[in-house]
Amino acid sequence: MCNTVAAQAACSKDQHITWQEGAVRREAKERALQQRGCVVWFTGLSGSGKSTVACTLEHALFNRGALTTLLDGDNVRHGLNCNLGFCEEDRAENIRRVGEVTKLFVDTGIIALASFISPYKRDRDRVRARLGPRDFIEVYLKVPLEVCEARDAKGLYKLARAGKIKGFTGIDDPYEAPEDPEITLEATDASDRPVCPETMARTILNYLESHGYVTAAMANNAVKGPARAIADWTDRKMPVLDYSI
Ligand SMILES: Nc1ncnc2c1ncn2[C@@H]1O[C@H](COP(=O)(O)OP(=O)(O)O)[C@@H](O)[C@H]1O
Ligand SMILES: [Mg+2]
Numbered sequence: 580m581c582n583t584v585a586a587q588a589a590c591s592k593d594q595h596i597t598w599q600e601g602a603v604r605r606e607a608k609e610r611a612l613q614q615r616g617c618v619v620w621f622t623g624l625s626g627s628g629k630s631t632v633a634c635t636l637e638h639a640l641f642n643r644g645a646l647t648t649l650l651d652g653d654n655v656r657h658g659l660n661c662n663l664g665f666c667e668e669d670r671a672e673n674i675r676r677v678g679e680v681t682k683l684f685v686d687t688g689i690i691a692l693a694s695f696i697s698p699y700k701r702d703r704d705r706v707r708a709r710l711g712p713r714d715f716i717e718v719y720l721k722v723p724l725e726v727c728e729a730r731d732a733k734g735l736y737k738l739a740r741a742g743k744i745k746g747f748t749g750i751d752d753p754y755e756a757p758e759d760p761e762i763t764l765e766a767t768d769a770s771d772r773p774v775c776p777e778t779m780a781r782t783i784l785n786y787l788e789s790h791g792y793v794t795a796a797m798a799n800n801a802v803k804g805p806a807r808a809i810a811d812w813t814d815r816k817m818p819v820l821d822y823s824i
Contacts, residue, residue, distance in 0.1 A: 608688035614645050615792045616685040618710060619783060621694040622703060622757060623720025624749045625735060626727035628776060629694035632720070632764065635780040637692055645793050648684050650677055652695045665746050671702050678706030685714050690792065698748045700755040713790075718783060719760040724749045726766050762786055 609615055619636070621629035630651055637647050652673075656663065660676055663669040674697050684691040697703050707715040727749065728736040739747035746752045757763075764779045787793050 605686050605688055612646050612688045613794060614688065614690060615713075616688040616690060617714050617716055617787075617792050618681040618685055618691040618693055618706075619716045619718055619787075620681075620697070620703065620706065621692070621718045621720060622697045622760075623722060624724060624727045624754055625696060625747070626730045626732055627720035627722035628764075628766075628779070629696075629720055631776045632718075632779045632783070633692040633694040635776045636783050639780055639784055640690060640787075640793065643793060645690055646688070647690045647692060650680060650691060650693045650695075655695075665752070667699070670697075670699065674699075674702040674706060678709055681706070682710055682714075685710060690787070696748050696754070698752065698754045700757065703757065716762065716783075716786070717757050717760040718762045718764060719757045721756070721763050722766045 605616065619633070621633050623629055630653075633649055633651070637649050640647050655673070655677060659680070660673050663673050674695060677693055677695060681691040681693050703717065707717065731737060735744060735747065736750065738744045739750040748754050762783060764774070764782060766774060768774050784793075
């Protein structure tokens with residue numbers, strides 16, 4: 580059953596509420612952290628690799644001395660959004676709340692990694708508009724349904740196909756692909772070879788470095804390169820991830 584919290588949670592129009600400016604500006608926090616706050620927003624079907632790539636990226640950023648936070652769809656639904664279901668309205672409210680939380684982190688200079696199916700373009704674009712152009716980096720896990728379904732890490736596709744889960748994205752609920760994401764990650768490369776999560780995380784890291792979110796100097800803190808993890812990536816096997824790239 581669908582909640583109606585979206586309506587209840589509509590932003591207060593009370594005239595007696597005024598914005599309290601903090602004494603420490605975002606820029607000062609970013610200078611202290613030597614990074615620029617942003618949200619890296621992972622969107623894609625269930626099983627496309629959002630959580631895996633986000634975890635890998637977070638570990639890589641941590642190794643560089645960056646301060647990050649990880650917001651994951653399933654985790655957030657255990658707490659902050661435990662009163663929301665999966666109807667369109669609740670999905671919208673889920674993304675709205677997460678967008679607000681990421682904004683709090685970004686305004687503190689922190690790099691927030693958010694992995695949410697976020698199937699509706701409108702909901703994602705609302706977060707983009709709320710965060711502002713340089714603060715929202717959309718990463719589209721463009722992995723075909725057949726691949727996600729074959730992985731079926733949580734057995735959810737099987738249940739959805741059997742009609743035991745209703746409103747499952749990609750099966751009986753829509754997924755609206757981003758039209759102009761900052762980064763698109765595909766399951767296979769131009770030679771049809773599988774792309775491992777470490778390579779995907781590296782692509783995002785390169786973007787963050789080249790766009791000034793993290794500094795090149797931080798890279799000196801890196802403890803390992805991607806070569807070893809990629810070398811493990813043979814025969815389409817998942818390597819045992821230690822989340823270092
Ligand atoms: N690049 C990849 N190549 C192959 N398998 C992957 C890749 N990324 C993730 N996986 C695997 O796919 C499954 C689903 O990944 P997960 O990160 O949980 O997806 P999501 O968070 O999008 O639902 C997991 O078993 C994971 O190990
Ligand atoms: Mg996930």
